[in-house]
Amino acid sequence: VMTGITKISIASCEALESLFSDLNNLKVITMTSKKYASCFGFTEAEVFAAMDEFGMTNKEEVKRWYDGFTIGDLKDIYNPWSIINLLDERSLKTYWANTSSNELAGSLIRLGDVNLKMQFEELLSGVTISCKIDEEIVFHQLGQKRNAVWSLLLASGYLKVVGIRDDIYEMQLTNYEVRKMFENMVSDWFGEDTVNYNGFLKALLRGDLEEMNEYMNRFSLAMFSSFDGGTHPSKEAAPERFYHGFVLGLLVDLAGRYKVTSNRESGLGRYDVMLKPLNKEDDGIILEFKIYNPKKEVDLEETVQAALKQIEEKGYEQELLDSGIKKNHIRKYGFAFEGKKILIGK
Template structure:
């Protein structure tokens, strides 16, 4: 039985140990055919580091013959590509884990990483002129000037090209890791200034062809004006883009089928589709590779979430929190299976993230928390595209449900835990008190004044999110001759009751009894119980509720 060697992200180590490898070697041909510099943003744990080390061991000049590492892979059938194997000096650097609570701490870690990079190529020292040698030694000793450090990549490329009389391949992995950390900790401007000079300046096209190819990976596409200003040799292989890179990160349907066959795990095809499928990179349906690998490696343990546990979700939670109630309302629409169309911004300007819902949705798409499909022209702005956003799979759905629970906990919403008991006991006076209490804690008068019925509808939908393990909860779903505000269908016989909820909002001096009668009449006249009956719910187990809202005062009545 093959083995994935879970956790090994070095291509040479994986191949030397006989680890299972889904053949992504055609990535090499894509790089050869691409622009001088290619930026490839993909979500975390989608194979970026493994693929970058594959590129390193393919292109890098070495005393060791590395061709055997590629035996049996598709790239060996490409005679032209194999002519580039082992022909170039390579600069490989990962910026993973460049973290710090301050610019001084992060800068120290950056300089340590640059020092190690220059030590790896210290054979150059004997060939350098005095000024260049002194600058190089200062970078190694971590005592260089600002100019020494910011120009170090550009100079190293030039030195390697001169030494080998061959252009250089530059591979920078997780370039945005220090940028994201800087944004979180308040030294974004300092980090961007350094990265613009060091990375953007280093990869800038120069006459004489010192750079053969540059490949940069990360999660987000930081705005060109932030780091890559002046780079007219840059191509961005966005996950929204079709093209040669679209299927190179993550497992395609045919690749997954082959994996399941090789591991005698064909029985997992259905669960894999439910838990880890749903990503759309260009025209390709993509599975989360890390979760697939973990699920197979951990058999016979039940299939479950793995990707969510590889990093803290605090940043995602912070962005969702910053979106306020309107964004939470839209998130609850997604959890309820409703369609949401939004414009996306492929350039991440960190100063804008958290300030508008559009930037937050973009952040979630490119981080792997949402799927974007079916781009259509915006009717109001035809030159712009609006994408259909959806939650890609069950694993990510759990993350959003955890956020809703986290949101409630952060606001001391212990009362939400009582909702299930109150509903099952049909204790409508207590439900009135609970909803009024929770509304007073969360909803501002400004929120309620704008769209009172819609706001309270979304508010209650959010409160019910933690019941999704035992109830299918749908919002504005077609049933009978109309759309019920909320339908709750039990997933298990242990909880037999089903609920139909209709909302009405009234002004303070209006008669709540009239609104209640209208809501209950609407449930009956439009036959909202039809879909529940079709699903096998007994009529005596259906509870029809009218919830009438006057400001933050709530009335609940069963029909």
Template sequence: MHFVPPIGISDFRDLREAGAGYVDKTAFISRVLAEPAQVLLFPRPRRFGKTLNLSALSYFLEKTTEDLSHLFHGLDVWSDPAARARFQQHPVLFVSFKDIKASSYDLTFRGVRGVLQAVFRRHRYLLEEAALKADEAREFERLLNAEAPEEECWRSLRNLSGYLARYHQQKVVILIDEYDTPIQAGFLHGFLDDVVQLFRNMFSAGLKDNTDLFKGVLTGVLRVSRESLFSGLNNLIVHSILGEQHAASFGFTEPEVAAITGADAQPERLDELRAWYDGYLFGGRVIYNPWSILNYIHTGKVMPYWVNTSSNDLIYDLLVRRGMGLSHDMERLLSGGAIEARIDEGLVLRDLDQRADAVWSFLLLAGYLKPSGLRVTMGVVEASLSVPNLEVMLAFKDVFQIWLSRGLTDRQHVEALVRSVLRGDAEQLEALLERLLVTMMSFQDAAGREPEKLYHGFILGLLVALEGRYEVRSNRESGFGRADVLVRPKQPGQPGAVLELKVPSRRRGETPEQALDAAARQIRERGYAAELRAAGASPVHEIAVAFDGKRVWARTLEA
């Protein structure tokens, strides 16, 4: 049977009644119901099926007079007697914050209140059937009209679950999708404390010590428990991407991909899909990006689908504006290598401003890195991290291309910078680097405080701009030392370059000219060009560069 990909359909009922293809993940429902914990949190990357799973759970559990059994016939959950006993037995509150990405707290609060308004509107029959007391009805109407003050929004889920439990004589299920999207926006735009307080009060009221609660299930990208969002919530269990129990509940396994793409009969096609969309490891299991696989089936082409579905603003902010990705570790990742890092699943977003290593945990949880070789020592989790596939590699490279283009105005200036290196044109290189520094150091606070990060960003920009034709490395062994930048052609007979970068020592009272002299001596005395000549590069340009604030000096050594 031909698999029809449900592009853009995240409502389970719409998907099933449209006859679209569905990879059966309803065993997720059975596992959720069998969990002893009352509240469950599932952090997963975006577009990995979180909303569809919550939608299926909602349709399965929600108490209604309409028989929806046709949606589940033939699926895994329908053969589970324990789960069937809960079919359509509970009132359900389904809340999604996935679209709240505002740039201010005021707009965020209005967005949250609008989401709550929609939830209350679904249950306005409580008001119409006079099922509420007078004071309850007044507060219900304020939420229904999006006029409720903040403190009434805090207790909205708690109160509505109480009304529903009383009316239906059955405990309530609360489903919260993409709970951390507004929190990430708060971090990005500087109102983190306010948005954390809003959600902490709302979640604490709705999920902690709520006697009317049967189950609470939350999804998001991050687990930000140490932000005190779930403070004191001792009925919460977190199933992260490192855990085994729900490893296959989100995303596609390789057998599932092979079956729906027909690649089980075409090994070469499966190899191509592996290279582009595989590489994720959830609980040690190989998982494919479902959004990209579905789009591949729809178009028949391998392309970067997942990375183009939303803005990379936060990734750009972390890697470039805050300077966290301007490092040797990022260079290693972009070159297809791995880095060793400590993993903090309970990520504190504030740590991203204080701990450079926190960015790797964020990128792992967001789906931009994969873990291997997990090690736990005294409760500390460490892993080897690498870029999972070609699609994500392109996302990283796009970030640094954008960064370099912003500093040099347009693509032509980027190409001019690359040409100046490959021609050994010190005068042009000096002018273009100075333009880059003037633009980027005024734009980029973090790198302005640590200019060496910006200089390393230049290396990463070169690495991306020269991809395919050259290998660009920094601090690489060559001759009798490590060159700051080595540009090595992949084909003999092409030009190569070695650059040594210096910042004048203020402690020693060093001038830029003296720093330039020191860089030139180091290139020659340590034989940095040896590897390039051995690789057949011709000609080889040896370039000394000195940086001092927004000023640059460059000199090409004579052959």
């Protein structure tokens, strides 16, 4: 038995499986293969029996953290490494996730386009994503194929399949341990600038517009390059997609307090980002992004007003109103970008 996640190359695999090779007719078993499904991981019955032996009673919490793996048709599979360490340390931690730096997956997500980042944000919010998956993907294709990152995450066990329709896989994050790992990964992307990162989120929650602007501009000066954001509007709106993806990354830590959605229909159009509170005492928040266009606007303030006008004219608040949030508990912000300069208004 040989184990691994992806093939190294097509050429090497073809050579290994050649008629004239000593090693041929390899049978590849993937996460959706039914054969040998019971040979991977611990079943729930085995985990709970082990917990009884160790006098541990927090079975529901353990299930939330470590259950979720699906091999073939077999559900409720637990990662042995996490469970063994749990029994040893008697503490809920990200044991399995911490056995690897996950640099490859992190790099593919960080360098991906805004659509990939939006799907990633949906996963962190507990939403199911749908896309084509190549379970036979080869290592060198990971940076070339559009959905390669999801194929990698499925093969690695970070995603679980909840349904397959034709060639479309419906997937979710495997469990809470995996979610915590990715939340920590996103936070690490901001490195030493964590103060500005946390400061912006706190200012946003308080509705402190002055501090939101201060922290966001500190952040942009430290992290943006003119190449990232661009200095001129583009027909393809590439700079706006960059800023869109960047702000989505900032909002990841709010997933436990808000349902963060992006580019969804509401009213007469599609908003950029919406924060729907999980606690009805919190305000709903709508964010709209605009790149400064000197042909249309005198300054960033006019760009902000254009963003706010779009929120009103398109009726983006409708989704929040339909969910029972009162109009006076909905905050709307326009973000104007020009290279490293950012202005936020309401």
